[in-house]
Ligand SMILES: Nc1ncnc2c1ncn2[C@@H]1O[C@H](COP(=O)(O)OP(=O)(O)O)[C@@H](O)[C@H]1O
């Protein structure tokens with residue numbers, strides 16, 4: 001059988017739709033643009049953060065919902081390829097069983113359908129984890145419930161309010177051990193411009209007033225600002241200068257790395273975790289792509305571990 005007979009046409013069209021391209025325009029279905037590279041993306045902030053954490057060497061699980069289709073199967077396969085636990089696939093829901101020490105559970109979703117019942121099914125995984133990381137890509141009430149479940153079981157929480165909403169429920173703050181966002185999210189949440197390090201120091205104070213334990217605001221090439229629990233002054237943690245070629249997903253690389261350090265070395269000072277996460281994310285901006293640019297443990301200096 002020749003290759004063309006084996007490959008159904010429909011699958012090819014789906015691949016084209018999924019492509020994240022670096023070409024000046026997206027290809028039409030079935031069209032090939034010569035001379036450019038194409039990537040198949042398995043994105044979503046949660047997925048990206050999950051992959052980055054896993055590549056640094058911590059056991060990671062993802063709670064999310066995917067379709068029982070080509071997209072869903074590939075999405076799951078990508079986690080498997082990156083050694084992320086995906087557990088038993090029940091209908092559309094993927095819950096995860098974590099077994100080891102130092103696990104991270106990441107709650108994210110391909111859609112808004114992940115609800116209370118699925119989260120309850122994932123409780124065994126959540127309560128065994130060291131860290132739970134949530135974004136706002138799923139129904140906000142589900143994210144909040146996940147954070148509350150983690151808190152109840154003394155699991156450390158990281159909340160990444162992305163994509164940001166201006167009227168964020170205050171319970172998100174009180175359930176966050178580390179509230180981590182970028183400049184534009186900080187700006188939307190505080191209603192004040194966040195354009196430089198000084199602004200970020202102010203915004204961090206404002207966010208912490210709302211009830212979280214610690215705040216990190218990432219600042220692109222400027223690194224980040226860290227406001228630790230129970231400390232009055234925030235710290236600027238600069239990034240090392242690098243030649244950035246593609247900063248897409250830098251924030252996800254940073255947060256994935258932060259989650260890794262919180263799970264792997266929980267007693268490390270938060271500003272040191274942030275310094276190391278800056279370095280991991282700094283590597284990711286030197287290559288094209290999102291997950292494709294995220295470094296693994298073996299590609300990073302030993303002193304980061
Ligand atoms: N140009 C850059 N040079 C060095 N590090 C960078 C650069 N851009 C991003 N980073 C790193 O990635 C982190 C997240 O970047 P940022 O742009 O704030 O996030 P987002 O992807 O959410 O916009 C920064 O805190 C920094 O560690």
Ligand SMILES: *[C@@H]1O[C@H](CO)[C@@H](O)[C@H](O)[C@H]1NC(C)=O
Nearest residue numbers: 162163164182183184185251
């Ligand atoms: C912050 O992250 C959001 C995604 O949540 C992105 O759209 C935005 O461009 C980022 N802002 C900056 C300043 O990088």
